[in-house]
Structure formats: C-alpha cells, structure tokens
Amino acid sequence: MEKTVINDSNYRIRKGKVIRTRQMTPHEKLFEIALDGGRSLDHEPGQFVMVSMFGVGEAPISVCSSPTNRGYFELCVRAVGRVTGTMHRLEAGDEIGIRGPFGKGFPIRVLEGNDLLIVAGGLGIVPLRSLINFVFDNRRDFGKVHTLLGCKTEGDILFGDELERWMKRIDVHYECTLDKAAPEWAGHVGLITTLLPGVHLEPERTFAIVVGPPIMFRFVIKELLAKKIPESQILVSLERHMKCGMGKCGHCQIQDYYCCTDGPVFNYSDIKHIKEAM
Numbered sequence: 001m002e003k004t005v006i007n008d009s010n011y012r013i014r015k016g017k018v019i020r021t022r023q024m025t026p027h028e029k030l031f032e033i034a035l036d037g038g039r040s041l042d043h044e045p046g047q048f049v050m051v052s053m054f055g056v057g058e059a060p061i062s063v064c065s066s067p068t069n070r071g072y073f074e075l076c077v078r079a080v081g082r083v084t085g086t087m088h089r090l091e092a093g094d095e096i097g098i099r100g101p102f103g104k105g106f107p108i109r110v111l112e113g114n115d116l117l118i119v120a121g122g123l124g125i126v127p128l129r130s131l132i133n134f135v136f137d138n139r140r141d142f143g144k145v146h147t148l149l150g151c152k153t154e155g156d157i158l159f160g161d162e163l164e165r166w167m168k169r170i171d172v173h174y175e176c177t178l179d180k181a182a183p184e185w186a187g188h189v190g191l192i193t194t195l196l197p198g199v200h201l202e203p204e205r206t207f208a209i210v211v212g213p214p215i216m217f218r219f220v221i222k223e224l225l226a227k228k229i230p231e232s233q234i235l236v237s238l239e240r241h242m243k244c245g246m247g248k249c250g251h252c253q254i255q256d257y258y259c260c261t262d263g264p265v266f267n268y269s270d271i272k273h274i275k276e277a278m
Contacts, residue, residue: 011246013052013097014039018090019072024158027078028123029088030064034072035098041073045131046105046237046265050245051075051087052097059083060242060260063101064126066133076126076158102245103264106131106209106235114207115143117199117229119220121150121192121212125158127237127264128211132166139171146199149176150192150212154185173199192216196223203228211237217278221268234268236278 019032035041041049043063052058059081065074079088090096116135120128135142147166151157157176166174175195177188188195192212208224210217217236224234240252240259252259254276257266271278 011099013099016096016098018092018094018096020092021090024076025155028158029077029079031075031077031087031090032072033075033096033098038071040070041067041098041101043067043073043101043130044105045108045134046127047101047103048127048242048245048264049075049098049100049102050242051083052099053083053086054095054097056086057083058097058099058243059087060102060245062127062130064129066130066137068134068137076129078123100245102242103260104262104266106237106265108134111207112141113143114205115145115201117146117148117201117206117208117224119148119150119192119196119208119210119212121216121220122152122156123158124211124213124216124237125149128209129159129162131209136169136172143205144173144201145171146173146201147175148192148195148199149174150179150195150216151176152179154178154181191219193219193223196220196227199227201227201229203230203233207233207235209235209237214239214278221278231269231272232267236266236268236271237264238266238271238278239264 015036016033019034022030024030048060048062050058051061061075063073064076077084077087079085177190181189208229210220238259242260243249243251245260247258247261255274
C-alpha cells in the first residue's frame, strides 16, 4: 500500500475564516471555511484536516464538502472535547488554523465507471457526503449509485434537507433507516443491515464504501460478501485518535499501518486480517 506523500506545506498552519455556520443538531455544527487569499483546499473526498483553535489545541476533522466547491470547504463538527467545544462557539468572521489536507481519500479514478453502494452509519455520512456530492457533480462518470443511511433516531439525522433531495433523484437509490423511531416516522425502522437485502446489484462491477461506527463494519461487510462483492472492491474509512496527521506521533497506529497516512480510507482486503482495525 502506498503511503500519502507529506510535503513541507503540511507542516504549516494556514489561516482560515469562518464564512457561515449552521447548527444541525444539539451536538453537531456545520462550518463553511475559506482559506486566506481565496485559495482552494485541493482535497480529495475522504481526506481530513487538522483544525487549530489558537491557544486551545488541534483536532482532526473530516472534510464533508466536495472538492468541486471551489473557494471554500465545509466541516461538520461534533462537540466532544475542548477543541471541538471551542469550535462550536465560533461564528462568521472568526479565524481558525488549518493544516492539510491529510490522508488517503476515496480512489476516485478506480471508482469511475463502476456502480457504487455507499453505506453510512451515523456520523459516517460526514466524510461520505464529500464523495456523494462529488459523484453527483460528475454523475456521468459513474454507474448506478445506491446510498444507504442508518441513524439511531430521527434527531440524529444530518443534512436532512439534502437527503430529501437525494430521495427525489431518479438516478440514485437512497434509503434511510432508524434504530428507534417515533410513530410519525414514515420510513424504515431497523439496523442498516436490514436495507442491504433489498439492494439489487451486479457484484462484479460494484464498489462498496462503508463508513460508520466500528461495530457496524463486521455485520455490513458480512452482508456485502454474501452479495458476492469481491473483498478488493470493499472500501472502509477508519476513525482513530490522530494527533499529527503525518505518521509521526504513532497515536493512530494499527500494527504496520498509520491511519493518518495509510488511511483513513483502506481497502478491506488489505486490513481484513488485522483484528484491531475493525
């Protein structure tokens, strides 16, 4: 597996300005960020950045917008610690520091021309939104697109307005399921694995992309293999506690791999033998 090439610019913190914010749930907030000088982030779907809150600290955050959006990028942040909690107090006009982008994203050139089965659990929709919107902006380059989303409750659904538009598209098969739902919920109820039997696909030309909580991977991948999707055509994005983004500190090491440079996107066939990976 090739490692991500780190250049000198990744060590430097670039200034970014918050253009606008949107509170999505009580715990998640969306930030639109522009780099100084109007420069593009030039990220790939699935990559992340290290966000610096000056005087507080630094945290890794997945980029959730498509690189087809030039001049700005988006971060969806859950308040879980000191850095992300401080970020939630930011408003338009405030400055932050950005390092990156880092990591290996989704292999767009490999995916082109193939059918896609995208499976997102909970916050997994955040990095996958970057890929999904990239695919939508380049729709002719891809085959059939199946997008499955699973959340605990209706209140945990992110990007609800966009999901409604996905549901109305005739060139996308989109379904959402909830673990628990109120009586007025008109959609599917059950684990995300219950959606997979209803997806009709051609396994030899389908790439499956899975992002979600670790407990989800084992059961989803079992269903994918039952559908005869080759192991080499299953991609996963792993979440680890990344501190430097450049494979130097070792916080995100999984045996011989560094999640920040060898991943966060991995081919399942490369890591299936590593118990600590999933």
